[in-house]
Amino acid sequence: MKRRQILDAAYTVFSRKGYHRATVDEIIALADTGKGTVYKYFVNKEQLFYTLITERSSNFEKELKRIATLDEPPLDKVKQTIRVFLEFYVANGDLWRVLMHEMRCLGHEETASFTEAQRKKYRERFAQNIGMLQAILQEGIEQGTIRNCDIHKAAYGLYSVIVMVVFQGFVADSKESIDEAAERIADIFLYGVAKQS
Amino acid sequence: MKRRQILDAAYTVFSRKGYHRATVDEIIALADTGKGTVYKYFVNKEQLFYTLITERSSNFEKELKRIATLDEPPLDKVKQTIRVFLEFYVANGDLWRVLMHEMRCLGHEETASFTEAQRKKYRERFAQNIGMLQAILQEGIEQGTIRNCDIHKAAYGLYSVIVMVVFQGFVADSKESIDEAAERIADIFLYGVAKQS
Amino acid sequence: MKRRQILDAAYTVFSRKGYHRATVDEIIALADTGKGTVYKYFVNKEQLFYTLITERSSNFEKELKRIATLDEPPLDKVKQTIRVFLEFYVANGDLWRVLMHEMRCLGHEETASFTEAQRKKYRERFAQNIGMLQAILQEGIEQGTIRNCDIHKAAYGLYSVIVMVVFQGFVADSKESIDEAAERIADIFLYGVAKQS
Amino acid sequence: MKRRQILDAAYTVFSRKGYHRATVDEIIALADTGKGTVYKYFVNKEQLFYTLITERSSNFEKELKRIATLDEPPLDKVKQTIRVFLEFYVANGDLWRVLMHEMRCLGHEETASFTEAQRKKYRERFAQNIGMLQAILQEGIEQGTIRNCDIHKAAYGLYSVIVMVVFQGFVADSKESIDEAAERIADIFLYGVAKQS
DNA sequence: CATGAATGAGTCTTCATTCAT
């Protein structure tokens, strides 16, 4: 129970302050617990952060896999995938922004406790999520509904637009807003901004 | 001269480590200078960071403005703008990533010396750069070569793709690589991934 | 308990070295504690200093008030007050000297954490103590045992002599020495050095 | 000439800020000279401070000696001496306050450059000045105009009152104000505050 | 289990002093 409170508090503080400016003191104040308790459940600050990431993304990843395996037209699946991504980033965007920043920096030198194994695991997971998009695009190409392009880069491109839409606050935390944004992104992504001649 | 060395070293360290993990000690080691020298030229770490940003972006911004005022077809100008953005981010991307992260967090609470004025200035500058893209898209809509869409969001979308391409390492630091990437981005952005029926 | 040790060590170091030459490192060495502990109990060096002052003076002030309200001849009360002042300065003189010096300088510019409120409080407290002397002198004038003079200045004069006596080492830390000094100061103060014609 | 400017600037800054808060940078800014120049004329900050003290006190000391050797009634000489002290402290009080504070602290441990010899010299000089007062009081006792008391302590007492009068701002920097204050101090010192029965 | 007092390694920052021009 304390564990839950700590994770929730940590989510808020990390999201608001970033990794470094977030202090354990602030987290325990918000979690209404003692400092020792944090170190009972988590080996250190980085581990706490990592746990947070893992926990928050597991549902998202399951959902992503579910859609990928649906037997529907790829163009529809693209739209659905966009929606799931949007939902996830609307809910966890700030934390993810922090994560992405730290992955860069943490990766460069050996930092004490964020193990290389964990970092690798994260990168694989990230690649996997993008991979879901990629697979759907591939399916579209095979079925002839998507033009032949570098699906790897295209997937990243779509991904980056999704993230941007959330970070720029172009989408609110409501089903309608998310659905609408998904529509629009899919539209631009699929048909471009140029007028069809 | 020492000032130059410090700025260059700071660029490297901030880019690699991010703002917080970058230490003044590391910067002076790389700059081969003394700690006092840093504080002779820059009031503090944040000011040093800010100076770096300002310095690096001034040429980029001039180039951006130049293109915006060219008397050419908007579709060509979009491509050129994409190229300039790519060049800039290939050269300064890592530092920018750090800046963007810090702007978020620094904005939250009062941090001693990164003045509100500076932060505001940065945000305006950023908005202005995106604004250049936006203006060109608007031109395209008026001339009927770009379909009617929310140019604000479209500009951000294009921007996010550019940044992503650089950060994912899809483009190398060579004229050819950048030109090719600009072509491809423009292509997808303008015509989408869906096969023209 | 650590708090006590830190305060005691701080007293010694501040008294010996003055405010600026006193280092937190030296205080913790003497207090046999860690640096963090100091900042757990005191927000910063100045706050530590201020706490010291407040703590040490509270008994003294109570005693002073007690005497002021006694129903005895003013001339006797003057002597008693002198004694209380002497006791206090013999015990805390060195620290007070430092305080008085710092009040001058700290007052000039905005120093971060020694708040204006604290400084004001100190000044009021100081004025109040001198005020006790002043009130007794006034009583004497009204009862006709003290000649009509500027009691404000006279009180300061007496005060300065007391402080001097302690700082010049004219009085030792023993009841006898203090009593004797009080006698002598009172004598000179009340009757002057000139031979009565 | 630069030397003069530096000394004057140093006087101002030391008086205002105290020894530690006074920075060489501030002094050279006020003296309108370069940092190197300071170290051409003075071996270091403490030496500069010491030179200042010496320079400022030499006239004062000459005047004191002159009065001591006058062939006048001791009671008159006491008044004159008080006046000379007042004049000196009104002009140099703030610097002296700083000096007195630093002597305490600098004396405790070996500080790099304020030599023991210098400190000793200062102490002797200070004792000598008080000694002038003392000698006059002695003269008075011998001539029977001053009652028999511990002249050493009495001299210090008188001295402390003089200093206090200046530091409390009870006297302005004008001949009239100083003369009047001298009168009053002499009066209280010689005849006390108690009403003559 | 939960706690929070104690800790000290690690940072930023200041400022007296030097030395090449």
Next chain:
DNA sequence: GATGAATGAAGACTCATTCAT
């Protein structure tokens, strides 16, 4: 002689982590 750029030792302060209760 005059200068000021360069320096680094020294000091205040932070915060993740530990451990005895």
